[in-house]
Amino acid sequence: MLVTKNVAELCVLLISELYGQLPSRIFADLLARGRSTIVQLAQHTSLNFRQVRHGIAVLIQLNLVFHNTDPDSGVIHYEANSYAAYNLTRTGKILDMVRNKYGNHANTLVHEVLVQGHSKISDLVKAFQNRHNEQHGGTNGISQNGTSHNGHSNINGNGATNGTSDLEMGDEDEDVDLEAQAYDNLAQLIAAGILEPVTRIAYQSPQDLRSTVEQEFLANYPTGIRGSKQTSEFERSVRDKLREIQGESTRLKKKLEIEFMSELSSKRRKLTNGAVSSAFAGEKARSALLGELDTVLRVNYDKCTVELRNLKLKWYAEDLIGSTTAQVYETLLAVLSKKIPRCQVDKSIEVEEDNNGPSGGPSVTTQEVFEQLSSTIDVSAGIGFPSDDTIDIRRAEKIRRYPPQLKGSTLREELEEGEEIVGSDDEDYDHSGEAAANVRHHGQNGSDDVKMRIDDGLPVGAQRLHQMRQHLLILADSKQGFVRHCGGRDFGEWTVDFEPLMQHLKFVELDTMIENRFGRHGLRLTRILREKGKIDDKTLPSLALMKKSDVHVKMAEMEMGGFLDVQEVPRDNNRAAARTIFFWFFDLDRTLQRIVDNTCKSMVRCLERLDVERRKKKNVLMTAERKDVRGMEEEKLRGYAYTEYVEFLDIEKKLLGQVMRLDDIVAVFRDF
Structure with a gap:
């Protein structure tokens, strides 16, 4: 690799x-x-x-x-496996995500798997019970990754490192059945895809796996593969076999989804921290996993990356629209992500015709989102209401069956003339919903207490469903394309076009980076080149409305920074500068690769600086690492020694926090 x-x-x-x-x-x-x-x-x-x-x-x-x-x-x-090695930077983010979404008990189990690499279900249940007993027994001084801060430091989501554990169990009843809680949380994590069974292909590289499968099918062609028909049959057989092999790791997941997720959806029991009540499965989880005690589990980084992408999109929507709509969007993404195993499509087993029709991906209904929406979210907040004559109902309720198309390094925001008619939306428009749809978004979500005008005759549940749907329409109407209304007459169907949405987010992050480094003029030149393609240095000043000398200086500066490239086209064999045309252009893929590589270089420097700081405070850290001192540093380390220890923790927190922020850049530009 x-x-x-x-x-x-x-x-x-x-x-x-x-x-x-x-x-x-x-x-x-x-x-x-x-x-x-x-x-x-x-x-x-x-x-x-x-x-x-x-x-x-x-x-x-x-x-x-x-x-x-x-x-x-x-x-x-x-x-x-460099992919798995890099994912070590996201250990803290994954633990924070699991804690916020699935609760403290699930966090403990995922933490144990991360520390061990992989572990049997029976061993995880025992480790869960032991950790609970240790927490209530008063042990402290253990960091989130189970090591001291002056040994191998934890790399967590916010760079924080302290002397107490982040895995507090909370104020649960001491008489609870720890074994049942462990089985319940394990069933939930496996059903959600956060944990997956280790199969026979787990330690085989994708290239070796494909080569092995191809060798098996080549035995059916003793004279070799000839012609396009045999080639297509061979490729289809290989894809089907690879899909079957990868499906082995989802066998237990599908089993638990069938047994528990339907019951969970009907009961909708939620904890205050967003975790599902452990009572939802009862003895079913124990009975289902008792036959799988020897199954070895590991963390599914692909699914965790999907969850981290959902958080990033939720924060992005919150910055642009508001908190209430962002919470609705988070719920939609959570429902949709159940059908999404990974962020990047596995091209070795997926082909274009495998997509679910022209929609380009999975979709969810309004009712499915409503069933998972937390009752603590006030969906009536953050939505204004204009007068009825200012609302274009057909535009608001428009169904867009086809995803936006990518064109070069920019998005084609509007459909072509033919595409606007074929399969477009007006013929599916339901006029019966006009009276109930006279609500559109004005201003920022959550910025005021304006309430919606709802028919008083509607039941409370119908009002809440209608209000939630308005937030979905706000997301669908945004220029960023957070959501696409893709069909449905009754409740409506919604999907998220992740590829154009993430490309838009890449452009936002890239524009911010260019503006901070090269100013507004550099951003203007980059956008022109991104839109027009290759432009010679004589035409560019007139398009940018800048002096020729300023353009040359700025372009040379951006070329040295790796954001732009130039192509020289000589007019004759002499290759004189006066007889040469210089074409400037912006290569998105190459630019993103350079940014990711430079970001990794910055992360390396942060970790090297941390090692230098650790060597400077070597004596103090060796003392703080002693078992009789760990957890009681303030009492045992007095005077100047404790001051040095606190200074090191502060430096460590800043450096690791910077590593996490740099990882956000890598995630947006490469992984999401």
């Missing part, structure tokens, strides 16, 4: 920070030299076979390497 130098350094530093020097040394050699055997690793790292085997075992336990056995020689080759 090819990675840049900065990404490789970041992955090695993360492993060294969390798990020590031995596995990081082996991982660095795998990144530098590619696939290797135990013998090759021992030669390249100058380690003995015992040390190499121990380091490889740690990396396998933590899902950080792939391995494949040669069918002829039986030799095992190991390959670095």
Whole structure:
């Protein structure tokens, strides 16, 4: 797996920070030299076979390497999994997300899996009970990743590190059945896709897996694959087999969804922190998982990335529209994400015709969103009401069956003339809803206490459903395209076009970055090039309404920064500057790759600075790491020693917080 130098350094530093020097040394050699055997690793790292085997075992336990056995020689080759190594930066974000959405008990279970790499269900239940007993037994001084702050520090979502645990159980009844709670939360996490069973393909790279499947089907073609018909049949067979293999990890998930999620939807029992009540499953969770006690679970980073993307979009909608509409949007994304296993489409098993019709993706109904909407959300807030004659009902209720199209590095916001008629929306418009739809958005959500005008004859539930639907229409009418109204006569169907939406968010983040670094003039030039394509240096000043000298200086500055490129086209063989046309252009993909690489370089520098600060405070940290001092630093460390310890914690918090903010940039530009 090819990675840049900065990404490789970041992955090695993360492993060294969390798990020590031995596995990081082996991982660095795998990144530098590619696939290797135990013998090759021992030669390249100058380690003995015992040390190499121990380091490889740690990396396998933590899902950080792939391995494949040669069918002829039986030799095992190991390959670095840089994707899993980079995900170590998101450990704290994942734990915070799980805590906020599924509760403290689920947080404890996911934390245990993250620490162990993977673990059996039976071991997780025992670890859950032991952790609960430790928390109520008064133990402290344990950080979120189970290590002290002066050892391998925790990398959490806000950069905070303190001397107490983040995994407090809360004020639950001491007489509760801990085993039942563990099974309930495990069932919920598996059904949601946060935890997944470890299958036989978990430690096989995608390339090796596809090669193995292809070799199986090539046996059916002894004379080779000839013609387009056999090629299409072969590709279809390989895709179907890969889809079947990947479906093995969802067997338990589908089973639990059928048994519990329907009951959960009907009862809709919620805790104040958004977690589902552990009573929703009762003994069903225990009975369903008792037959799966030997099943090994690991964290599904693909699904966690989907959940983190939902949070990012929710915050984006809150900044632009308001808190109430953002909460409704969060609920819609939560319902929709049940049908979305990963952010990036797996092109090896997915083809265009696999999409659900012209909508381009899964959709949800208004009723499904309403059933999951929290009762604590006041959907009547944040919506203004203009006069009836100022509302275009046909525009407000317009159904857009087709997603917006991407065009180069900009979005085509309006449909073409033919597409506006074919399959478009007016023929499905329901005029019976006009009286109830006379509510549109004016001003910022949550900025006032303006209430909607609702027919007093409607039941309370119908009023709440109608009010929630207005927030969905606000999202659908936004120029960002948060939601698309894609069909349905009764309650309506909604979908989210993630590709154009995330591209719009990329442009927002990119424009902010360019403006902060090169000013308004640099942003203006970039937008012109992004819209027009390649432009020669003589035409650009007139389009930008700037002096030629200012344009040349700014363009050269942005080229040195890696945001723009120039192509030289000589008019003759002499290649003289006066006889050469200079075409400036903006390459979005190359620019994003450079930004991601530079961001990883900044993260490396933050971690290196943290190591330097740790060396400066080595004596104090060694004292604070002692068992008789841990958790009682203020009492045991007196005077100047405690002051140095507090200063280090503050520096560590700032550096790790900066790493998390830089990871947000990588997530938007690469992973979401």
